[in-house]
Amino acid sequence: MSALLTVDRLGVSFATPDGPLHAVDGISFSLERGAVLGLVGESGCGKSATASALCGLLPPGARTAGSARLSGQELTSLSEPGWRSIRGRRISMVFQDPMSSLNPLLSVGEHLVETLRTHQDLSRAAARTAAVEWLRRVGIPDPEARLASCPHELSGGMRQRVMIALALCPGPDLLVADEPTTALDVTIQAQILDLLASLRRELGMAMIFITHDLGVVERVADRIAVMYAGRIAEEGPAEMILAAPRHPYTRGLLDSVPGFRPRTGRLPSIPGTVPSPRDWPSGCRFHPRCPDADSTCRESAPDAPGSDGGAACFHPVGSP
Amino acid sequence: MSLLEVRDLSVRFSLRKGAFSRSRSWLQAVDGASLDVEAGRTLGLVGESGCGKSTTARAILRLVEPDAGTVVLDGQDVRALDGAALRRFRRRMQVVFQDPMSSLDPRRTAFQAVSEGLEVHGICPPSLRRERVAELFRRVGLSGEHLDRHPHEFSGGQRQRIGIARALAVEPRLLILDEPVSALDVSVQAQVLNLLEDLRDERGMGYLFVAHDMGVVRHFCDRLAVMYLGRIVEEGPAEEVCRSPLHPYTRLLIDSVPALGARRRSISVASGELPSPIAPPSGCPFHPRCPIAVGECSSVRPELEVVDGNRRIACPRTGS
Numbered sequence: 001m002s003a004l005l006t007v008d009r010l011g012v013s014f015a016t017p018d019g020p021l022h023a024v025d026g027i028s029f030s031l032e033r034g035a036v037l038g039l040v041g042e043s044g045c046g047k048s049a050t051a052s053a054l055c056g057l058l059p060p061g062a063r064t065a066g067s068a069r070l071s072g073q074e075l076t077s078l079s080e081p082g083w084r085s086i087r088g089r090r091i092s093m094v095f096q097d098p099m100s101s102l103n104p105l106l107s108v109g110e111h112l113v114e115t116l117r118t119h120q121d122l123s124r125a126a127a128r129t130a131a132v133e134w135l136r137r138v139g140i141p142d143p144e145a146r147l148a149s150c151p152h153e154l155s156g157g158m159r160q161r162v163m164i165a166l167a168l169c170p171g172p173d174l175l176v177a178d179e180p181t182t183a184l185d186v187t188i189q190a191q192i193l194d195l196l197a198s199l200r201r202e203l204g205m206a207m208i209f210i211t212h213d214l215g216v217v218e219r220v221a222d223r224i225a226v227m228y229a230g231r232i233a234e235e236g237p238a239e240m241i242l243a244a245p246r247h248p249y250t251r252g253l254l255d256s257v258p259g260f261r262p263r264t265g266r267l268p269s270i271p272g273t274v275p276s277p278r279d280w281p282s283g284c285r286f287h288p289r290c291p292d293a294d295s296t297c298r299e300s301a302p303d304a305p306g307s308d309g310g311a312a313c314f315h316p317v318g319s320p
Numbered sequence: 321m322s323l324l325e326v327r328d329l330s331v332r333f334s335l336r337k338g339a340f341s342r343s344r345s346w347l348q349a350v351d352g353a354s355l356d357v358e359a360g361r362t363l364g365l366v367g368e369s370g371c372g373k374s375t376t377a378r379a380i381l382r383l384v385e386p387d388a389g390t391v392v393l394d395g396q397d398v399r400a401l402d403g404a405a406l407r408r409f410r411r412r413m414q415v416v417f418q419d420p421m422s423s424l425d426p427r428r429t430a431f432q433a434v435s436e437g438l439e440v441h442g443i444c445p446p447s448l449r450r451e452r453v454a455e456l457f458r459r460v461g462l463s464g465e466h467l468d469r470h471p472h473e474f475s476g477g478q479r480q481r482i483g484i485a486r487a488l489a490v491e492p493r494l495l496i497l498d499e500p501v502s503a504l505d506v507s508v509q510a511q512v513l514n515l516l517e518d519l520r521d522e523r524g525m526g527y528l529f530v531a532h533d534m535g536v537v538r539h540f541c542d543r544l545a546v547m548y549l550g551r552i553v554e555e556g557p558a559e560e561v562c563r564s565p566l567h568p569y570t571r572l573l574i575d576s577v578p579a580l581g582a583r584r585r586s587i588s589v590a591s592g593e594l595p596s597p598i599a600p601p602s603g604c605p606f607h608p609r610c611p612i613a614v615g616e617c618s619s620v621r622p623e624l625e626v627v628d629g630n631r632r633i634a635c636p637r638t639g640s
Contacts, residue, residue: 042505043476155593185368186532188593190576212506215535215578256510258539266517267539269510273475289507 038221109147236309556631
């Protein structure tokens, strides 16, 4: 069976006064129908630029390279009218801050009715009934009354539930969720993660879940791709990546998460800081911070993980 | 006697219904909180947004005025001070905020930001200030060449180091850390936590560490106080509170954390959302969300009671 989404050497660059800024530099992965890929990384690694490219939401002036195919259809060459037939119906998205994705002047009901009627041939009354049903599905109490509420009258958790209803009601094959729980309190985050997981199973939808939080990704993902400085450092089944990381960056990241292991002295940390796309190091981009780097790492870039996963590293953890 | 003793601290904010309205309502941000910080130790103050943890910290510093209660630092009643005496006393209690970018003046250099405290408190003669600040910079992991740079030229982790150097310059006895690592990448967060720990052990300062990340507080703190709607509901040794929480709210908080290594553990998430602090529930503030609440929980306000000699909880239904 062929994959739902095949991303092949995808690049994203932004136009700046100082020339193009490469945020994503040739990443490849594929996603099966109904599967969940966790895209993990720190600030500036290119994970959100990847999300924007897959949703056709890059700002004007941004360029893509390589290819991204959804069921065989090329996405990178789509025009805006082309995207309109994909977005919502085939690929939908949920972002970190629902307040900036909702229209403050429209009620929850108006948002949902408009979205439902854009994608389905429904009467206003039927769309309203469907809207109430969607609010119930995403766990909003008293859904009939909530139709009249405006976004500012809802809590952060409730707004994110509305965003999920809006994203899922057109019945997409793929949901791109970019840090959807980062702005929420931890008890609300747990509710939203459970909601996303159960709806995703019910609808048989695939998901790309973007986060910086390794605990969150462990809870949701089947496979994990760890990004560093615009490239994928390591990719593979979630259990393997978390239990036995092969890339020194993945291992360093996992070790530096505090808590949840009884305390054993100092917290291991990765020296240095995350490089900005303006000055990515030569060779393997992690080499200035890597304990195992040698001259090879400084001079040449390791191969990206293959279709079965693996680490982009000359000296993976556990190798002789 | 503890370094810091806070007893029955209360802070309320007045909310007007409209710009010209005379009717007011009150938001009880902190409602009778008591806590102790020992010299050379860290007390973590945790809870979700709106629970009153940051307001408690600000009231101790007298950045907001408490309505009731006492704050005693080093034997001095902080609430009895005002004007010049309060300004002089602030040398003994310093604060590091979450976002150093918004607490550093963008037009002043790092040297100016850090030396201001030395100047205000007349700590070292002008001719020696530069050497003194350079020494502080080295101690927090910055170098002499950073002295004359402006805030925008630093990374998030470096800015937080400047914030720490600025607080240390006046040699405080108590350092209040308000979400000091929440804005940092995981790999940088560990470096800053290790630095803070070394500085505490070196100088014997007491830390009040305000945070929402249970993993960070478990690693970093000696004791924990858990706040819910302005009240402390549980207090005790950090490791014990995280391993075997007694109060039902603490349990919910800890179960909600997507902990590494506890993959897809099912948790009870049918727990609702934080009620409005303007109209808090009667009796125990947690009773509407509590899985073990009984009738009297909605009428009787539970006080913090000592259990197991070393822990305190405000819940008559557990522990005793």
